[in-house]
Amino acid sequence: MKGEVFTAVMIVKPPGKIRVEEAVLDSDLVSTLRKNLPHAKLEVADRISEAVEPDPDVVEVVHFKGRFLKSCPGTRHYSCCGYRILHFGVQCNLACSYCVLQAYLNLPNLRLFGNTRELIAELESELDSHTERLHRIGTGEFTDSLLLDPWTEWTTRLVPLFAQRNNAVLELKTKTNFIENLRNLDHRGHTIASWSLNAGLIAKREEPRAASLDERFHAAARCASWGYPLAFHFDPMIEHEGWRKGYGEILDRLFDAVDPSRVVWISLGAFRFMPDLKPLIRGKHPRSRYIHGEFIRGLDDKMRYFRDIRIELYSFMLERIRRVDPDLCVYLCMEGRDIWREVFGFSPEDRGGLPNMLDSAVKERMNTGNDFAA
Ligand code: SF4
DSSP states (O other): OOSGGGTSOOOSOOOSEEEEEGGGTTSHHHHHHHHHOTTSEEEEESOOOSSOOOOTTEEEEEOOOSOSEEEOOOOTTSOOOOOEEEOOEEOOOSOOTTOTHHHHOOOOSEEEEOOHHHHHHHHHHHHHHOTTSOEEEESOSSSOTTTTHHHHOTHHHHHHHHHTOTTEEEEEEESSOOOGGGTTOOOTTOEEEEEEEOOHHHHHHHOTTSOOHHHHHHHHHHHHHTTOOEEEEEEEEOOOTTHHHHHHHHHHHHHHHSOGGGEEEEEEEEOEEOTTHHHHHHHHOTTOGGGGSOOEEOTTSOEEOOHHHHHHHHHHHHHHHHHHOTTSEEEESSOOHHHHHHHHSSOGGGGTOHHHHHHHHHHHHSOOTTTTOO
C-alpha cells in the first residue's frame, strides 16, 4: 500500500478477491493487482460468466474481445462532443443513485480487461495513424477512471503514453480522490484531471460512497499543483429545493479551491435517464425523490426535464461561471441547438461544431507549448 491516498478517508475497500480468466493470468495487470493486493484471494477460471452473483469484494480480470476505443454514446439529435472512450473495464461500486450503469450493464461486479498489451497496441495504432487530428480520449464512461487506480496503477502507463503524443489528450474523470499515482508522472500537460461535481445536498444524498466534495476539491488543487490541467462536470444537474443556492455554493467553493485559468472546460448536463432506470432507482434507492419529478421523452428516448427547467439550470450556471472567467469553455452534454441558442446565444455549429470548440479549449488552455498548435 503506498501513498497518501490511504491516509485519506478510504471510500472504497481494497478488493479481497481477484478472479482471473486463465487467458490473462500472466498479464501485467494481474501481476500489478497481486503486488498491490497481497492479501487478496486469487481465483482462476477458464471463463468468468456474466451471470454471477454480485460480490462487492471481487475484482474480475477477463480477456476482452471487442474494440477498446469507442465513440462516446451521443446521438445524431444532440450536439456531440466527439470524445472517445478508452474502454479498460466496466462497473463501479460508488453506488450513485442515478448511475446509468445500473440499467446499462448486466455485469454485477467490477471487471477489468487483462489483455492490456492489445489495448495499448490499439490505442497507439489509432493515435499514430491519424496524426492530423487532435484525439480527446477519456476512460470514465463505463466505470470511474481512478476507482481502482491505487491497485491497477493504470495511470502510470496511460499518462506517459499520452505525454509522448503531440496529438492526444487523456481525460481522467472521477468522483474519488485517488490521485497519488499521478503525483510524479511526466504528463507534459497532456492529461486532464477531471471531477464530476454536484450540489452539496445531492452529493451527500445521492453519491454516498464517492469522495466528499471537499476531498474532490482538495484532490483537484493538488493535481493543479503538479501541473495537470483540470476539468469539471456538473452532470447530472438535479432540480431540487434550493438548487440555485446549492449549485452556486459549489461553484464558489470550486473557484476558491482552484485557479479558473487551469480549467480547460466545464460541462453541464441536466438529469436524464432511459425509462428502464426509473424502477431500478425506485427499488434500490427508495429515498431518492428526484425520480418522481415530471419529465418528457427526448428525441433519444431518454426522459428529461422540460426545456424551461433545463434552460434555467444551465443559464444560472453559465452566468455564475462567466462572472469568474468569461473565457472558460462551458458546454452542454446531449442538448440540441435550440437549447444552446437560448443559453449561450449561439449554437456549436456557429463555431465549427462542439468538437471544434473543445479542440480550441485544449489549444488555448493546456500549457503544452506548441504541441496542439493548429
Ligand atoms: S461514480 Fe459514476 S460510474 Fe460510479 S456509480 Fe457514480 S455515476 Fe456511476
